Amino acid sequence: MLLEPLPEQAPLRKQLKDAARASRGKHDDEVSERDRVRHERLAQWELTVGIEIHAQLNTSSKLFSRASAEYTDVPNAASWPFDLAVPGSQPLFQPAVLVPAIRAALALKCQIQRRSKFDRKHYFYHDQPAGYQITQYYEPLARDGHLVLTQQDGLGEKDGGKIEIGIKQVQLEQDTAKTQEQDEVTSLIDFNRSGHALIEIISLPHLHTPEAAAAYVRKVQSILYAVDAATTGMELGGLRADVNVSVRRLDDNTSNHSYSGVGGLGQRTEIKNLSSFKSVEDAVRAERDRQIDVLESGGTIEGETRGWSLSAPGVTRRLRGKEGEVDYRYMPDPDISPLYIHPEVVEHLREHLPPVPEQLLDMLCANYGFTVVDAQALLALDNGGRLLWYQDIVAHLKVRENDVRSRLGVQVGNWVLHELGALLTTTETQWHPGLIDSQQMADLVSLQAQNKLTGPSAKRLLRILFDGDKRSVAEIAEEENLLFMPMTDEEYDALADAVIEANSSEADVVRQNGKQAKGKLKFLLGQMMRQGDRNRIEAQRAERILQTKLSPVGA
Amino acid sequence: MDRVPIRRVIFGTGYRGPDIKTGRIQPSSRIESMLSRPSWSVRSMLPHDEEDKQASVTKEQLHHLLKLSALPQPRSQEEEDGMLKTLESQIHFVKEVQKVNTTGVEPLVALRDETAESFREQTVTLDTLKPFLDQEEKVGNNGTIRRRKPTEMITHSGWDPFELGDGKETRKMGKYFFVKKGKDKDNAPPVLPP
Numbered sequence: 001m002l003l004e005p006l007p008e009q010a011p012l013r014k015q016l017k018d019a020a021r022a023s024r025g026k027h028d029d030e031v032s033e034r035d036r037v038r039h040e041r042l043a044q045w046e047l048t049v050g051i052e053i054h055a056q057l058n059t060s061s062k063l064f065s066r067a068s069a070e071y072t073d074v075p076n077a078a079s080w081p082f083d084l085a086v087p088g089s090q091p092l093f094q095p096a097v098l099v100p101a102i103r104a105a106l107a108l109k110c111q112i113q114r115r116s117k118f119d120r121k122h123y124f125y126h127d128q129p130a131g132y133q134i135t136q137y138y139e140p141l142a143r144d145g146h147l148v149l150t151q152q153d154g155l156g157e158k159d160g161g162k163i164e165i166g167i168k169q170v171q172l173e174q175d176t177a178k179t180q181e182q183d184e185v186t187s188l189i190d191f192n193r194s195g196h197a198l199i200e201i202i203s204l205p206h207l208h209t210p211e212a213a214a215a216y217v218r219k220v221q222s223i224l225y226a227v228d229a230a231t232t233g234m235e236l237g238g239l240r241a242d243v244n245v246s247v248r249r250l251d252d253n254t255s256n257h258s259y260s261g262v263g264g265l266g267q268r269t270e271i272k273n274l275s276s277f278k279s280v281e282d283a284v285r286a287e288r289d290r291q292i293d294v295l296e297s298g299g300t301i302e303g304e305t306r307g308w309s310l311s312a313p314g315v316t317r318r319l320r321g322k323e324g325e326v327d328y329r330y331m332p333d334p335d336i337s338p339l340y341i342h343p344e345v346v347e348h349l350r351e352h353l354p355p356v357p358e359q360l361l362d363m364l365c366a367n368y369g370f371t372v373v374d375a376q377a378l379l380a381l382d383n384g385g386r387l388l389w390y391q392d393i394v395a396h397l398k399v400r401e402n403d404v405r406s407r408l409g410v411q412v413g414n415w416v417l418h419e420l421g422a423l424l425t426t427t428e429t430q431w432h433p434g435l436i437d438s439q440q441m442a443d444l445v446s447l448q449a450q451n452k453l454t455g456p457s458a459k460r461l462l463r464i465l466f467d468g469d470k471r472s473v474a475e476i477a478e479e480e481n482l483l484f485m486p487m488t489d490e491e492y493d494a495l496a497d498a499v500i501e502a503n504s505s506e507a508d509v510v511r512q513n514g515k516q517a518k519g520k521l522k523f524l525l526g527q528m529m530r531q532g533d534r535n536r537i538e539a540q541r542a543e544r545i546l547q548t549k550l551s552p553v554g555a
Numbered sequence: 556m557d558r559v560p561i562r563r564v565i566f567g568t569g570y571r572g573p574d575i576k577t578g579r580i581q582p583s584s585r586i587e588s589m590l591s592r593p594s595w596s597v598r599s600m601l602p603h604d605e606e607d608k609q610a611s612v613t614k615e616q617l618h619h620l621l622k623l624s625a626l627p628q629p630r631s632q633e634e635e636d637g638m639l640k641t642l643e644s645q646i647h648f649v650k651e652v653q654k655v656n657t658t659g660v661e662p663l664v665a666l667r668d669e670t671a672e673s674f675r676e677q678t679v680t681l682d683t684l685k686p687f688l689d690q691e692e693k694v695g696n697n698g699t700i701r702r703r704k705p706t707e708m709i710t711h712s713g714w715d716p717f718e719l720g721d722g723k724e725t726r727k728m729g730k731y732f733f734v735k736k737g738k739d740k741d742n743a744p745p746v747l748p749p
Contacts (some may be wrong), residue, residue: 072709075730080714093678096687100702117664126734180731188726188731191716205670228700327623333566334665340678346672348681363697388695395696478680 016373019154044251047288048265049213050205050244051280053220054198055230057100063174063197064091064134064336075190083195083337085130091336097172097197098341101141102349104169104199106219107356110145112346118172118336121328126189133345135200137330140171141339147223148358151213153370156211165216166204168260173198199229199492205262210288214281217241234276239281242272245287247295259358266291266327267301270459271308271316271335283308368394368409378417382431389438390416396442410444419459423466436465443473447483454535457482487536495537496545499527510550521546602644612642662678 005410062069065080072078077382081089105112117139120132145167149155175196180188183443198307201220207213219240224230232238248255255266271287274280286308291301306316320326354364357379364375364387394410424431444465448458461473461482469476477483486493506524510517521543530540573580617639621628630634661724667673691702717727 060687060702067713068709070705070709076716076732077730078709079716084716084719086719095683098679099684099687182728185736186728187734187736187741188728189734226699228702321568329623332662337667337677340674342678343679344681345679345684352698352700355697360697384695384699388697391696530689 010037015185016376029380031324041354044249045247045288045292047208047284047334048246048268049207049210049284050259050264050268051203051207051213051216052177052242052244053203053217054173054240054242055104055221055224056232056358057097057199057200057233058228058236059094059097059100059151059197061094061096061197062195063097063172064093065195066094067195068483069196070419072192074187075193078192079194079352083129084191091134091333092198093336093339098345099349100229101170101172101197101199102346103353104201104224105118105142105145106171106225106346106350106353106554107223107229108142108145108147108167108201110167110170111141112138112142112341114343115338115340116141116172117338118333119330120333121330123328125176127179127194127263128192129177129191133174133176134333134336135173136171136515138332139338140169142170143168145170147216147219149212149219153219154211154215156209158209159212163206163208163212165206168204171200173200179366197473202260204260205246205265205268205410209282210285213243213284214277217280223356226360241274242270243274243280243284243287244268244270245291246301247288247291249295252346258307266295269301269303270305272319273309274334279308279313282315283314283316285315289314314501321476321538340494351542361378369407370410370413373510374413374417378413383434386416386431390432390498392438393441396439397446408449411449412441415441415462415521419462420466423463427466433449437470440465440473447473447477452484453477453482454484457484457535471507486538487532487541492541492545495528495532496542496549499524499531500546500549503527507550510546514551521550524550557734600648603649611646612637612639614639617642 054229056081059069061067062080062083065082066084067080068078070078082091102112119137120136121135121137122132126132147165148162149159149165150162155161164413175193175198177194178190178192180190182188203216207216217234217239219231222228224239225233230238234240244259246255246257246259246266248264248266253264253265257263257265257267259265259268269287269291271283274283287306294301302321304318305320307319308316360379361372361375364370365372366380370378378390381387390412392408393416397408397412420431420436423429429435444453444458444461447453448455453461457477461476461480464476464480465473469478506520508522510524524541524546525543528538528546529537532542614635618628619637629638691700693699694701716732720727
């Protein structure tokens with residue numbers, strides 16, 4: 001599921017279709033011999049990945065100070081003494097952060113803990129004024145959730161159709177200050193971000209392909225966005241991922257590391273601070289290949305922290321070895337009381353939890369007759385705005401029609417996605433809610449459904465609305481002469497006679513051979529269609545008249 | 556002023572209140588004799604010189620610990636030996652403390668009010684969160700919710716961190732704080748400009 005609103009210029013539906021096709025296993029890169037060999041080699045190894053995601057919470061205050069967490073571009077304008085660890089300053093827990101945090105945990109199907117506690121994670125760095133980060137190491141806010149990934153989310157071939165990724169815990173923690181490199185020896189520090197509330201989402205090591213790893217991060221981001229828990233995505237630095245990667249040979253039992261209760265794994269390494277979905281996929285792939293290379297040539301993997309950068313996407317490089325390993329000396333923070341959450345809070349937030357994309361997708365397919373690809377396309381447009389407009393249109397129609405599902409739902413979808421989509425693309429316009437009134441769209445679809453507008457006329461009417469005409473659809477249809485006036489029986493009669501007379505030899509063939517002369521009948525029909533009024537003739541009626549006139553028995 | 560009679564029953568110690576003439580408090584003789592014979596000293600938990608000391612901390616560990624704590628490495632063999640000796644006695648002390656049986660005892664993190672009343676007061680309820688839920692609005696009919704964000708960008712949040720400076724603004728560069736990077740040869744922590 002794509003989160004970023006894609007411009008109309010990109011052929012979105014084509015992209016989604018390609019992605020769907022690719023995930024069904026027709027990769028281009030399996031063609032060459034080199035890749036076949038690589039494929040065989042990979043088949044002997046199992047990759048295991050666990051991911052830790054840090055997301056900025058959508059809330060008005062920081063975690064432990066009353067400073068504002070809203071965006072500002074003035075450096076060092078939004079801090080209180082505790083955010084700079086001024087001696088004597090004390091933490092003051094801000095309950096506002098619990099609203100997005102609990103929603104996120106619920107959307108990830110976690111159990112919210114009645115009691116959770118805060119701990120200090122010690123390390124020295126210029127963006128960490130206190131010398132420690134306040135986090136929840138021992139007793140986090142929420143535990144034991146999961147997330148389901150399907151083919152549509154972009155799984156790799158090896159993953160099969162559907163996998164469930166366990167989520168170990170979701171915890172509250174502080175963000176660091178922001179650093180800017182002024183030059184080689186000077187760093188500029190902005191403490192606005194220091195102390196912002198983050199959640200860290202720790203997955204179990206259940207991911208087994210680079211594609212699944214990227215899909216997981218993408219899905220978590222879309223879920224957080226859907227429940228309003230986090231509104232800045234990876235592209236804006238609001239969401240960061242650290243991945244833990246290990247490999248093991250499938251046919252031996254020497255791998256005996258255990259992480260978060262999952263055993264039989266190889267030694268893992270960590271790659272920190274990945275900031276796009278693609279980089280997650282590329283970094284995991286690069287590290288997998290490196291580890292396999294090392295192990296196949298008889299070496300061992302060291303537990304270390306590695307880095308990845310866009311300038312060299314095929315490799316990871318060592319950042320910190322065992323001797324540089326940081327000991328965080330976790331300890332409970334004695335200045336902060338445990339956090340107790342009343343069950344009514346959890347129940348209220350659970351009851352009113354906004355729908356996640358999956359639910360909206362299911363709704364569109366079940367109640368509105370959409371295909372999965374079209375539903376995904378609609379959901380991705382305009383930050384969910386197009387979906388809401390679509391639903392308004394259908395709501396107007398429901399008043400008049402009883403059976404919205406399957407028929408009208410799909411028709412409206414066609415107009416909203418494809419017809420309007422084409423117009424927006426060709427005119428390079430951005431959609432916005434005021435572009436065309438939903439009532440007007442409903443009227444247009446209704447007229448067409450009643451056969452009062454032909455396809456071409458309806459498209460013309462759409463263009464008129466698109467250009468800003470505020471008249472009612474009925475008025476436009478009337479005044480622009482778009483209404484379909486069907487040909488009368490007499491007119492069909494006269495036209496059919498004329499065509500038969502002009503093509504008497506073909507007509508005779510039909511008279512004699514009846515059903516056998518389909519081709520000739522079609523020819524005559526074509527003649528009628530060409531000679532009749534394009535806007536008023538209906539092929540079915542024309543064909544019926546011809547059949548009646550040329551039937552072997554009738555006259 | 557007359558003495559309040561209840562003082563006679565405090566602690567059963569025979570405390571009689573401040574001396575009438577001097578106003579000074581006289582400790583009871585029973586208390587005095589009790590305190591003159593301590594039954595325990597913290598010295599019992601320190602290593603005795605006669606003990607066969609097995610080094611529990613290597614030089615490498617000491618250097619690692621100093622690095623973790625952003626402290627400078629020892630400047631002489633003497634200093635290093637001194638640090639190791641101090642560390643050893645501290646470890647010994649901790650081992651003595653660890654001999655206490657704490658099965659079933661929840662570790663004390665801080666002295667807090669742990670009454671039922673205080674627990675109730677601390678619990679986050681819907682009332683606590685109501686002002687924040689009120690800042691949200693429903694969008695569309697699918698149950699989507701969006702927090703209303705302020706339309707004006709904030710320019711100042713109430714406290715100026717540059718107040719902390721010494722007036723000479725040695726750590727300030729425009730609206731930013733700054734740090735200098737760089738290590739000297741023997742990996743001592745970086746020295747910041749004065």
